[in-house]
Amino acid sequence: MRPTRLRSSAPWFLLLALIVASLLAGLGMREPSPPDEPRFVLAARQMVETGQWLLPHRGSELYAEKPPTFMWIQAATYKVLGNWNIAFLLPSLLSALLTLWLTWDLSRRLWNRRVARYAVLGLFVCIQFGLMAKRAQIDMVLVGMTTLSLWALLRHLLLGPNWKLLALGAFAAGVGTVTKGVGFLPLLALLPWAAWRWRHPRVTGAGRGWGWWLILPLFIAGTCVWLAPLGIALLHNPDPHLQSYAQELLFKQTGTRYANAWHHKQPAWYYLQVIATLWLPGSLLLPWLVPAWWRRLRRADPRYIVLLGWALLVLLFFSASPGKREVYILPMLPALAVAAAPLLAGLLRRTGVRWALLAYVLLLAVATLAIGYGALHGDGWAQRNAAKRAIDPWVLPQVGAWLLGFGIAALALVATLRLRRAGLAAVLATVLLWAMYGLGLMPALDPYSSAAAVMDKARQRIGDGELGMVAWREQNLLQTHPQAADFGFKRPWSEQWELAGQWVAAAPERRWLFVLKQAMTPCADPARVIDIGSANRNEWQLLPGTALDTACVAASHGEVAETPDETNDD
Structure with a gap:
């Protein structure tokens, strides 16, 4: 690189260094916090401690809401680094950096280096991108995988043919699907591209070839990263809990969750609100971007047709489901940043x-x-x-x-x-x-x-005693060292109390129970119940084993006045 070019690129490299430093800032300086982080780290920690990596657990129960891929990544990161406070956040950070690089590289190939810089900056400034980069949720890793898949597919479709990249795109979509069920979304880019090719059959590029047959088998190969060991386990293990786990994850948590969601219900226009707020300040440019995009779509520029067509299909896909969360449409953002990048230099002169x-x-x-x-x-x-x-x-x-x-x-x-x-x-x-x-x-x-403060109080109070948990939350169990006994997470409180009563009866002088206040049993001596503190807007109490009438618990079958908020959903 020539000295003059180095000097002209210096401000860009400085800005890039500041971006990376800001995303790195705070790594290792906090512990997992709700809603999602503690449950994933809890499952990953149990994988490391037990050596059982195939099926994730939330305490003593199988965790069937999400595939284990993200938890595998966290557990593997811990095995390398030996520090959970870094390991649980690092996958999201690396996925964010990968997404920025893929955005830059795709923009550079579709346009030029100057446009690529605008694409990176446009993606970075959107609030939701940075927020997810600094959170240990599945969604940032999913975005890394969907962007990788889209990067490979678009290089084949728009700059190809390149059948190896088509294969990579299909495989990455498969891995994304067993990370979170919507990882297949990049394959929808084939639809606007096919529509453009149908209107312009004489244009050179990715066309006919045997390589198209690679898509389905390589997508399936990507899903087999997890489905293959699960299938082997199902064939060799008749355990009904394993069968129930597979049925819930593969059917209820995918098809039923999409078509007939039981929570997070929002109106059809919900994502317009998300775009207007969480995509600030990028969303402020939409009044100028939309007309400019429309003009380029009318010129039948395939780059805009595929990028914007795919983003629209993703938006429609998620809007059609009654269950909506703001993070669902995050995979759209890198593609929209690439589509906006060629226009930003001109818009910034307005x-x-x-x-x-x-x-x-x-x-x-x-x-x-x-x-x-x-x-x-x-x-x-x-x-x-x-x-x-x-x-x-x-x-x-x-x-x-x-x-x-x-x-x-x-x-x-x-x-x-x-x-x-x-x-x-x-x-x-x-x-x-x-x-x-x-x-x-x-x-x-x-x-x-993170609930560390209230759990520190509980630990100091019980000394070298043993702790059990009733009506707990993931962050509470995660903060116990060694891990406390639990009696189920989704199991009704009454059943948890029955099991807790049996556990306490074996050594009441040494055993204590950590209990959600509204779940406290009437079989406890109220004068000896200890208000241990509040965390995450819940009040928690500590109950000495000697203050629990275990015979009363057995006779009443643990009945308590349960409320609709006895568990927290994903």
């Missing part, structure tokens, strides 16, 4: 676009300044929310200082870069946001969001 981005940074700064000031000075709103989550008052000033620091820095960006460089201000504000989130906010709130 005064309206610059004002929109600068106003976003300014509002973000003002909002964090207001919240930070309230937390620092302990106003009513901050104190009320801290009390709901049992956050110690001394934590509020620490949180407030970080928020104020971010707000002041964001205001400095607005004052320094002003309207002319509003795009750069949005990128740098996002860098500061994720640095502040990772280094300041999450570590400060971690003892309360």
Whole structure:
């Protein structure tokens, strides 16, 4: 590379280094927090400790809501690093970095390097992307796999033929499907491409060939990463629990969950709201992007037809299901960033676009300044929310200082870069946001969001006693060392109490129960029930084994006044 080219690329490399540093910020500085992180880490930890990797467990029960692929990755990462606080977050971080690289490379191949840089920056600034990169949920790993599949497929469809990449795309879609059931979505890109080819049959590119027959067998091969060992286990093990696990995961948690969802029900337009909020500030550009996209679609540019056609199919697919969560449409975002990238340089010369981005940074700064000031000075709103989550008052000033620091820095960006460089201000504000989130906010709130604080109190109270758990949450069990006894997670409270009573009866002087307050049995001596604390908006109690009338529990079959909130769904 020539010295002049190195000098011209230096600002880009500096910006890229800041992006990577902001995503890395806070790695290893917190523990898993709800809703999803503790259950995945709990299953991964049990894989490592028991050596049983085929089927994930949530305590003593099989965990059938998700395939084990993501938990395998977390467990394997721990085996390499030996540190759970790093291992549980690293798969999401690496998937985010992979997604950024794939976005850059696909944009470079479809257009040029300058466009590729805009694609990376456009993807990074969207709030949902950074948030998922810093969370240990399946969705970021899924996005990494779907983007890999789409990258390979589009290189074959638009720049090919390249049958090896077609095979890679089909295989990656299969692996994505056994990571989370919708991993097959990249294959939908074949539909808009086929429609374009039908209208333009004489255009060269990926056309006829024996390689198309690779798609189905290689997709199936990708799913066999997990389905093959599961199938072997089903053939050789008649255990009804294993059969029930397979039936629930393969049918209820896939087809039934999509067609007749039993929770997270939202209206058909729900994802428009998600795009408008969680894809900020990128969504602010849609009034300019949509007409520009439409003009290019009318010119029958295959790059836009496939990218935008695929994104629309994904949106329609998820909108058709009654069950919706904001993370479901995240796989669309890299493709839309690639489709927007060629237009961004021109859009950023428009005064309206610059004002929109600068106003976003300014509002973000003002909002964090207001919240930070309230937390620092302990106003009513901050104190009320801290009390709901049992956050110690001394934590509020620490949180407030970080928020104020971010707000002041964001205001400095607005004052320094002003309207002319509003795009750069949005990128740098996002860098500061994720640095502040990772280094300041999450570590400060971690003892309360992870339930570590309340479980430390329980551990100190019981000393060298044994702990059992009734009506527990995953984060509570995860925070026990050694892992506490449990009596089922989805099992009704009454059945949990029956099993807990038998467990306590074997050694009442040594055994204690950690219990959700509303699940406490009437067979306990109320005078000896200990209010141990609050975590994740739940009140928890500690019950000495000697304060439980186990004969009463057996006679009443553990009956308690159960509420609809006795378990938490995925």
